[in-house]
Amino acid sequence: MVSVRLENLVKRFGKVTAVDHISLAIKNGEFVVLLGPSGCGKTTTLRLISGLELPDEGRIYFDDSDVTYLPPKERNISMVFQSYAVWPHMTVYDNIAFPMRIKKVPEDEIKRKVKWAAELLRIGELLDRYPHQLSGGQKQRVAVARAIVVEPAVLLMDEPLSNLDALLRMLMRSEIKKLQRRLKVTTIYVTHDQVEAMVMADRVAVMNKGRIMQIGTTEEIYNKPANLFVAGFIGSPRMNFFEASVSDTILDTGYFKMKLPEEMKQVLEGYETVIVGIRPEDIHPVERGIPPGVKPIELEGRVDFIEPLGSDTIIHLKIGEILLLVKVPGSYIVEMGRKLKVALDFNKLHIFDKKTEKAIL
Amino acid sequence: MKMYKGEALKMILTYALASIIVAWILVPLGLIFISAFAVPKEYYNIHKLIPLAFTTENVYTLLFVLKAWKSTLNSLIVAGLTIAISFALGLPTGYSLARFMFKGKDTFKLLIIGLRMFPVIVLAIPFTVIYLKIGLADTLIGVALAHTAMSLPFVVLITSSLFSGIPVDYEEAGMVFGLSRFEAFFRITLPLALPGLAAAAIFVFIMSWNEVFIASVLVLVNRTLPADILVSALNAPDPLKFAAGFIMVLPAMIFVFFARKYLIQVWGITIR
Ligand SMILES: Nc1ncnc2c1ncn2[C@@H]1O[C@H](COP(=O)(O)OP(=O)(O)OP(=O)(O)O)[C@@H](O)[C@H]1O
Ligand SMILES: [Mg+2]
Numbered sequence: 189m190v191s192v193r194l195e196n197l198v199k200r201f202g203k204v205t206a207v208d209h210i211s212l213a214i215k216n217g218e219f220v221v222l223l224g225p226s227g228c229g230k231t232t233t234l235r236l237i238s239g240l241e242l243p244d245e246g247r248i249y250f251d252d253s254d255v256t257y258l259p260p261k262e263r264n265i266s267m268v269f270q271s272y273a274v275w276p277h278m279t280v281y282d283n284i285a286f287p288m289r290i291k292k293v294p295e296d297e298i299k300r301k302v303k304w305a306a307e308l309l310r311i312g313e314l315l316d317r318y319p320h321q322l323s324g325g326q327k328q329r330v331a332v333a334r335a336i337v338v339e340p341a342v343l344l345m346d347e348p349l350s351n352l353d354a355l356l357r358m359l360m361r362s363e364i365k366k367l368q369r370r371l372k373v374t375t376i377y378v379t380h381d382q383v384e385a386m387v388m389a390d391r392v393a394v395m396n397k398g399r400i401m402q403i404g405t406t407e408e409i410y411n412k413p414a415n416l417f418v419a420g421f422i423g424s425p426r427m428n429f430f431e432a433s434v435s436d437t438i439l440d441t442g443y444f445k446m447k448l449p450e451e452m453k454q455v456l457e458g459y460e461t462v463i464v465g466i467r468p469e470d471i472h473p474v475e476r477g478i479p480p481g482v483k484p485i486e487l488e489g490r491v492d493f494i495e496p497l498g499s500d501t502i503i504h505l506k507i508g509e510i511l512l513l514v515k516v517p518g519s520y521i522v523e524m525g526r527k528l529k530v531a532l533d534f535n536k537l538h539i540f541d542k543k544t545e546k547a548i549l
Numbered sequence: 550m551k552m553y554k555g556e557a558l559k560m561i562l563t564y565a566l567a568s569i570i571v572a573w574i575l576v577p578l579g580l581i582f583i584s585a586f587a588v589p590k591e592y593y594n595i596h597k598l599i600p601l602a603f604t605t606e607n608v609y610t611l612l613f614v615l616k617a618w619k620s621t622l623n624s625l626i627v628a629g630l631t632i633a634i635s636f637a638l639g640l641p642t643g644y645s646l647a648r649f650m651f652k653g654k655d656t657f658k659l660l661i662i663g664l665r666m667f668p669v670i671v672l673a674i675p676f677t678v679i680y681l682k683i684g685l686a687d688t689l690i691g692v693a694l695a696h697t698a699m700s701l702p703f704v705v706l707i708t709s710s711l712f713s714g715i716p717v718d719y720e721e722a723g724m725v726f727g728l729s730r731f732e733a734f735f736r737i738t739l740p741l742a743l744p745g746l747a748a749a750a751i752f753v754f755i756m757s758w759n760e761v762f763i764a765s766v767l768v769l770v771n772r773t774l775p776a777d778i779l780v781s782a783l784n785a786p787d788p789l790k791f792a793a794g795f796i797m798v799l800p801a802m803i804f805v806f807f808a809r810k811y812l813i814q815v816w817g818i819t820i821r
Contacts, residue, residue, distance in 0.1 A: 238725055239724075240721050240724065240725065259724070259729065259730075260721075260724045260725045261724060261725075261726075261727045261728060261729060265725060266725060266726060267722070267725045269718055269721070269722060271716070271718050273716070273718035273719055273721065273722035274722075275719055275722065275723075275737060276719070276741065277737075277740050277741055286726065287726035287727060290726060290727040290728060291727055334726075338726065
């Protein structure tokens with residue numbers, strides 16, 4: 189169990205910079221999730237930490253020792269590969285046992301642990317099979333079992349649940365999280381499923397194009413996105429964005445104006461054009477009654493389209509050329525084409541600088 | 550099952566063609582086998598198309614009277630040495646070509662294929678000259694080295710495509726879980742490549758076993774089987790020639806029989 193510190197890591201593949209000056213400090217026993225779109229450098233970051241890839245620049249520390257150029261086997265890590273990498277010439281049992289055999293664990297203890305891990309991951313009946321007799325999801329669970337039995341100092345998992353059905357995924361999610369709590373093993377977990385990230389992580393690092401865009405708790409990432417990318421990437425349906433020009437405390441979109449409280453004057457000083465963001469659940473139809481605590485900014489638009497999702501309904505509201513998604517409970521009925529007054533919650537409003545895409549508010 | 554006329558015709562043609570090809574290979578082989586074990590009198594009886602009385606005497610005479618067992622042994626030694634040397638050199642080369650990027654990799658590959666274009670005859674004379682100088686002439690290791698020169702490009706290319714066919718992830722998983730690169734190779738990649746490697750080894754064996762030109766030029770006393778047969782069989786009666794043919798063909802037949810699955814695998818990979 190160690191802390192992991194990445195300092196200014198850079199990894200290039202020819203012209204592609206897969207990892208671009210990443211710095212990250214992970215506490216002993218912490219569960220950090222790397223979350224980001226495909227190709228943003230998550231796997232490469234894990235491979236740098238594992239030692240399978242060497243960085244072009246930067247350093248990696250486990251506690252205080254520099255492991256940047258240490259071969260993988262000296263790092264006391266284990267890893268779930270995105271491709272599973274379950275050895276085809278060994279049975280499931282031998283696959284899970286092999287890492288322990290390398291470490292000269294006594295055979296009866298190996299037996300006990302394989303059994304334990306197989307039960308945890310619900311692959312107990314598959315122990316005698318060879319990988320080519322398994323489904324993708326089963327192989328994936330073998331890979332997870334193999335990684336958790338060795339009690340590593342750092343556990344690296346690259347989308348370990350990507351191939352499981354929804355129910356099994358939820359089950360495994362909680363099993364892995366409980367196990368991690370109990371073993372207190374420092375864990376770096378890669379996923380592009382934001383729900384998985386938010387549920388499991390102590391802290392989430394949102395990545396894009398080889399960089400970390402923001403790192404923080406689920407709550408921070410969701411409620412205080414540091415930039416446009418994070419704001420747009422987290423949350424479903426996506427946050428509403430529209431451009432507005434600033435004059436004093438008035439935001440003018442060209443289709444409607446929003447008057448902000450006086451104290452915003454200083455905050456907006458010096459900006460000409462900003463991007464305003466508001467989540468669909470922070471917009472409330474006025475006729476339903478405005479919930480307490482909401483500081484309303486009222487607007488009127490036309491209902492353009494309705495997506496009933498059962499428990500929720502997404503209303504597409506058109507104000508001029510601007511489209512706002514509004515999330516309301518499924519019980520609320522509204523007809524297409526009619527006018528609708530809504531209140532944006534100023535407390536939940538996000539404002540980003542158009543040039544730097546950084547959050548102003 | 551109903552078939553359309555065109556399809557039936559196609560089937561018949563396919564089978565006919567296959568039969569011709571099979572006959573092309575099997576008839577000479579059959580003739581060799583029959584003649585090798587024919588009683589000489591039967592064989593020379595012009596009234597009999599196919600000999601009907603059989604004996605092992607021809608093979609016995611060839612092996613023990615004409616001492617062909619010695620050259621058979623030599624052939625085995627040379628083939629063994631050839632396999633050992635060409636794999637000791639070719640396997641690491643093939644592995645590096647499969648796993649690492651380096652400058653001039655493609656040129657290097659092309660060069661290796663280029664080596665295959667040299668006719669053996671062109672190599673034989675320089676070999677002899679060099680061998681005479683360094684004292685390798687008339688030794689089995691000398692022949693083995695010459696055969697290595699022939700088989701090495703093949704071994705490099707085959708092993709490189711074998712290793713490229715095994716995802717690097719398996720090895721990396723081994724390294725993450727506590728193996729060094731070497732150990733990961735020996736405990737994970739090698740077992741996975743073994744069938745293909747075995748097939749490649751058999752190919753090298755057959756190549757060396759059948760090679761007659763270099764073996765005749767480089768060696769006078771310790772001849773390998775084909776070189777020996779070339780000399781002794783020229784003056785021997787026909788049944789002995791066929792017995793020699795039989796001994797030559799036998800190991801190849803046995804090997805191919807046991808390795809036919811892997812052979813297809815190896816070629817499948819190289820063609821890709
Ligand atoms: N061995 C390599 N050679 C060349 N380019 C590579 C290599 N590995 C990764 N890349 C590139 O580096 C970038 C980051 O890749 P990486 O595999 O880390 O992404 P990822 O975040 O894991 O994506 P995904 O979610 O699809 O798995 C990509 O643009 C990829 O094409
Ligand atoms: Mg990846």
